[in-house]
Amino acid sequence: MLAHPIEAGDWQGLAPEDIAAEWKWDGIRVQLSARPGDVRLFSRAGDDISGAFPDVVQAFTHTEGVLDGELLVLRDGAVAPFNDLQQRLNRKSVTGRMLQDYPAHIRLYDILIDGDEDVRELSYLKRRARLEAWYERFLPSLADVSALVPFSAFGELEEKWRQARENGIEGLMLKRKDSPYLAGRPKGHWYKWKRAALTLDCVLMYAQRGSGKRSSYYSDYTFGVWKTPDELVPVGKAYSGFTDEELLRLDRWIRTNTVERFGPVRQVAPGLVLEIAFDAVQPSARHKSGVALRFPRVHRIRWDKPAAEAETLAAVTALIPA
Numbered sequence: 001m002l003a004h005p006i007e008a009g010d011w012q013g014l015a016p017e018d019i020a021a022e023w024k025w026d027g028i029r030v031q032l033s034a035r036p037g038d039v040r041l042f043s044r045a046g047d048d049i050s051g052a053f054p055d056v057v058q059a060f061t062h063t064e065g066v067l068d069g070e071l072l073v074l075r076d077g078a079v080a081p082f083n084d085l086q087q088r089l090n091r092k093s094v095t096g097r098m099l100q101d102y103p104a105h106i107r108l109y110d111i112l113i114d115g116d117e118d119v120r121e122l123s124y125l126k127r128r129a130r131l132e133a134w135y136e137r138f139l140p141s142l143a144d145v146s147a148l149v150p151f152s153a154f155g156e157l158e159e160k161w162r163q164a165r166e167n168g169i170e171g172l173m174l175k176r177k178d179s180p181y182l183a184g185r186p187k188g189h190w191y192k193w194k195r196a197a198l199t200l201d202c203v204l205m206y207a208q209r210g211s212g213k214r215s216s217y218y219s220d221y222t223f224g225v226w227k228t229p230d231e232l233v234p235v236g237k238a239y240s241g242f243t244d245e246e247l248l249r250l251d252r253w254i255r256t257n258t259v260e261r262f263g264p265v266r267q268v269a270p271g272l273v274l275e276i277a278f279d280a281v282q283p284s285a286r287h288k289s290g291v292a293l294r295f296p297r298v299h300r301i302r303w304d305k306p307a308a309e310a311e312t313l314a315a316v317t318a319l320i321p322a
Contacts (some may be wrong), residue, residue, distance in 0.1 A: 001068070001110075001181050002044070003031075003173060003190035010191060011154065018178070018223050020124060020158060021149040023164075024171040024192055025107060026082045026280075027072040028089070032056075032106065034063045041071075052091040053104050058140040063133060066113035067106075068181075070146070074105035079168060081321050082294070083282040106143045106203055108135065112181055117305075120181040127181065164195040168321055171195045171277075196320065197277040200225070201310045203232055204272040206308070207254045208265045210239070217251045220267060223274050224289065227313045231287035232270055237317060241298030242276070250301065275303035281319040289313055291320065 004010075029044040039051045039057045050057050053071070061113065071081040080102075087102050088094055111131040112120050119127055128148075136143050151157040156170065171194035178187035183248050202223035210219035220239050224232040229235075242250065253272060260267040277299035284292035292311075 001183070001190060002185040003175075004185060004187055005190040006174065006191040006193045014154075014174070015190075016157075017153065018176055019030070020175045020177050021151060022109065022146045022175070023069045023149060023169050024173050025072055025079055026077070026168075026170045027070040027085055029293075030069060030106065032060060032067045034060045034065055036064065037040065037061075038316065041061075049089070051093050054094070055099050056104050056106060056142055059315075060142045063138040063140055064115050065111060067108055067131070067134075067260060068110040068112060069106045069108040069143075071105060072105045073102050073116060075103060077131045077170070081168075081282055083281070104142060108143055108145050110181060123178045123180065123242050124175050125177045130320050137192075144269075154313070157314055158308050161195070162191055169195070172290045194279075196298075197279060199275055199277050199292070200316065201273050201302060201305060202276050203237065203270050203307045203310045204254075204268055204274055205232055205234055206265050206267050207250075214247070216246055218254045219251070220249055221240075222273065223296075225316050226310045226311050227289065230307075234287050235291055235313075236276070236278070236287075236293040236296040238274070238276060238296045242301065244318075248302055270307045273301040273305040273307055274298050275302055280321065281316055283320065289316075291316055 014206050029032055031042045033042070039050070039060045040048055041053055041056055043049050044226045071085065073084040084102050088098060088104065094145045108131060111127055111134055114134055116273055117132055132145055138270050149159065149160060159171050171192060174191040174193060176189050182189065202225055206222040207218035208220040209215055210217055220237065222234050224234040227233045254266055254268055256265040257269045257271060259269050275294050276293060278293035278296040280294045282294055283290060286292065
């Protein structure tokens with residue numbers, strides 16, 4: 001069961017006494033299916049990722065049930081950045097060194113099948129009680145139960161939400177206490193309240209034609225920041241966040257300011273600033289800068305701002321979580 005991003009109008013239909021809150025961690029949603037001699041771990045797309053996480057499989061060999069949770073890398077009780085978890089994703093197998101360097105952990109959110117009993121039609125609160133009892137019964141290593149966030153008013157909860165970034169947390173999950181566990185992303189049961197985005201002023205470096213209805217326009221943008229006053233280095237790509245009218249103006253500017261072509265890609269003169277919204281900064285071997293912005297999108301096009309006033313690499317690097 002997936003959550004909807006909470007919107008301003010949603011609050012009117014919510015009452016604090018009807019809602020349970022949990023922290024939203026920066027991992028991936030998984031479903032774990034366990035029965036004697038057979039433990040499988042699935043991504044939310046339904047892919048079997050058990051081979052990349054044999055430590056988690058081993059930790060649940062003595063359990064029985066189907067559970068929902070967040071797969072994380074956990075060190076000394078602290079959740080590591082998503083980039084650490086990414087080192088183990090999309091692998092058929094992992095080395096002993098990777099198991100040691102990137103220790104996996106599941107933070108359990110919900111229970112779908114308790115033993116051989118399907119409990120999805122029970123309310124969230126009843127399933128929560130079943131999950132806690134299940135955990136105490138089996139006590140699997142490399143796992144814990146997601147903590148509830150206490151609050152009595154939404155104003156109090158908002159203050160906790162504002163502290164999420166400095167605490168290394170992605171945001172909050174809001175769940176109706178009477179909600180059953182349903183397939184897909186049903187509206188009105190679970191909400192995700194992600195932390196506010198960060199923004200940086202970056203310089204457009206390269207542009208590539210889009211696909212579909214954008215195939216005639218340069219709509220895929222690589223942007224960078226200043227490593228030195230004379231050198232730009234890329235920190236990410238953005239494909240969204242602008243209107244069709246803005247796309248037409250961007251396309252004209254790119255064609256006019258192209259300095260070199262590499263097949264379908266145009267390099268442009270460093271003259272246009274894009275204000276980029278993003279979720280976090282993480283180390284990256286793919287970019288010359290050594291860093292990448294996570295989930296970047298164009299927030300504003302700064303036609304008014306000189307490129308020389310865009311951000312520096314030192315300032316971007318300082319945003320990497322400790």
